Amino acid sequence: MLLKLFLLFVPAAFAEDVTQRQLKPVKGVPHSRLNLYQPSTTDTFRCLDGSQTILYSQLNDDYCDCKDGSDEPGTAACGNAHFYCSNVGHRGNFIPTNRVNDKLCDCCDGSDEYDSGVDCPNICDELGRAARIEREKIANVARKGFQKRQELAKEGQTLRDSKLKDVEPLRQERATLEPERSRLETDKKSAEDAERKLQDEHRNQWEAELDLDKSGKIDKEELRQNLFLDEDNDGFVSEDEVNAYLTIDEADPEHFQSLMYDRLKTAKRNHLEDARIKEEEEKERARALENAPDDDDLLAEEDRHDSEDVTSNQESDDDNDKMPEYPPEVQVASEKAREARRLFDEVNQKTQDLDSRIREAEDFANSDYGEDSAWAALKDKCFDRNVQQYTYQFCPFGQNTQKDTGAYSGTSLGSFKEWSGPDGNKYSKMHFGDGQQCWNGPKRSTDITIECGEENELVEVTEPAKCEYLFTFRTPLACSDPDKEVIHDEF
Template structure:
């Protein structure tokens, strides 16, 4: 690449006459064969700097003095700091080094040609390096050939997958259009059935509430009469204190404070009693009687105001005469009875209408999801041959110490404790991030889980050629910024298309 750049920088005015082109090219130290034509002596015995800025005597080439601003007159010495020396490296690969490394007593060229005048004897190891390089090149080439063969197969799979998804889009849209009116009809039927259900339920509930309220009025009046000892239509504190079920601390006496818990006015008429006091008094009385029954069953000594044994026996007899539990009789009245058959039938009709609507609605939602998935799939960048589509919805993991890292191409990357079901998001796919001309060599994943006192987690994926798809390396070079190395046949180039290097 550097050689091509240097040649492109040569002005058109430096094109040499035909007489030089026709002559045998003479070697010049530090100049590769492909550029020798630029360094041949003209009939005038001159040399034109490669940037076209000056013309100097040909004898000034490699005279250890920098005459050209671009350093092109000193390719074989260290006189210019901006020039390059070509190592021919016969038996290996030729390469350029900066001319400031020439004769610096360090062997940079494998043939030692850069130290021709430093007094250092550099061994020629080009054959040895060349053999090793050819072995490595053959190894890499073998991997590339196997990988590229798999890539072609994966490309075929990706293309078939895309075609399969897209071919279903139009039939799915037609099915959706056909089912839409049916869904609208089912929705209307569902609304009618639910409205009928609500109306019948409300009617039943209203009738029950009216009946319950009437019964409550009767029970409240009975309890009012029971407490109103002087029958003056008013309940006062002294009358309340005679009811031991108000003895909350169970000390045998009903205090003024205990009375005020229920009686918040000086005197209560029947209306105030029913609306404010009855419900709480009912609960207090029920709890007290339950305590008495429990103590009687456990054989404990009766409280001084507890009814005598004859009364308890009479109460037990009354309980036996009523199969339903007397203690819960009023509670049962406060519980709405089951719906009658016509309401139950309406509820069943509503349930069936909802079931049919939900079933078809879910079917349409599934159709929408498939259409959306196919459209998004068709817009995804899976490479020119769609080979990367074959890895969509697949994941690859690697264990590193106590963690398992998971890489899901075009999805989300995670870190989790080994063996755990869920983990921490390291980012979702954002873009291909390879450099220009090598776009498909890197991927970036961002917007992962927020790091404590740090950024959102992210992952950059380096993609290398390999025979198998495998996550081979995981690192964290910066806090919450991860680097994955992923090997895959998809990164293997065609081994028959290569770059020829100058030897």
């Protein structure tokens, strides 16, 4: 601890001392650190990690004395040190000291090959001009993007304020509707109970008529007496025709009402309709024979009477088997139930719509759309990019998909989970997870790298690992004010 405190305070005190005289240049050291490499009053140098003190003459003597390599910033003696290229006219930068005097020009000013015999041309001015042009181009994009970002921030803040402002009125409207909804729900239940009770009584009456032995159950033999089940019209109801409606030996009231009633009612209706059509055909045939000039008239008349007798007998049998139509009181109860359902459904739909809008507003308030809410402007918007036969879609705060180009639906590549940028730049990345399961692999996921751009655009899609996708999205929302940024040439 004492050593660390010493390192913190001594360089500062030492710096104050050396400011009184010109700083001595040291090869491989940037100007901002020269104060750490000035000779002390005892002509010694203390390693920057504080591990030991050496003679000042041992600096850059091509022998590594300090464990941190700080005594050899200008030679290749230490493998863990760095050499500073001043690169006047361009940007200064550090390179590993093992690249010093290796006969390869790493610094644009050639300063790294000062003792290798290699003549490195100084191309810093040329590179500096190109870098400045590129920086200005990037700055222009950032400047335009930043202006749009400010507009989007206003749009997002307005949207946020609007959503939050609507929450309380929506809650009040919901509270006002709730008593009416509860009352109508009670009315609906009462009307449906009354309707169901009368319908059950009507069904029970018909069931009792089918229950010939009054045992409280209907067996196959009793069901066989109903000719409307004679689907093949052979004059009697077969075992198979009975089994189509009753697969057990006998049916109690619960079984009859839940599994047989509706089907028997339909069979009865179909049977009556067939009989009506047959009767119409017989009448038409009789009318066609009325003008016959010979004895066939007599035969036709006899056939007609026979047919009428058959139809009459059939109708008589049907009347015996047919379940009576609902009486007026049942029909009235059904109409009341329908009206009660309509009134309840109308109010209930309004409350559900209000609940949905309240949830949306609350979700908005709890969501992170950036410090100035600018990202809210992209909520519910999506951006596509075609790559070979696929179309990839990126929906901020929604779901990413991959689909065949032109297809309606696709494969989920994950839904938005969190901002995943590093500390200090949180909004530079997004993570989407829990996508569609890969065959013999993980659930699909997507990481979004966000870059500054004049327009919102999905510019790149890759799959660096199986079912793990990487998107690059350019947007004004990632642009900061370039005129306020400070470029540091030393680090």
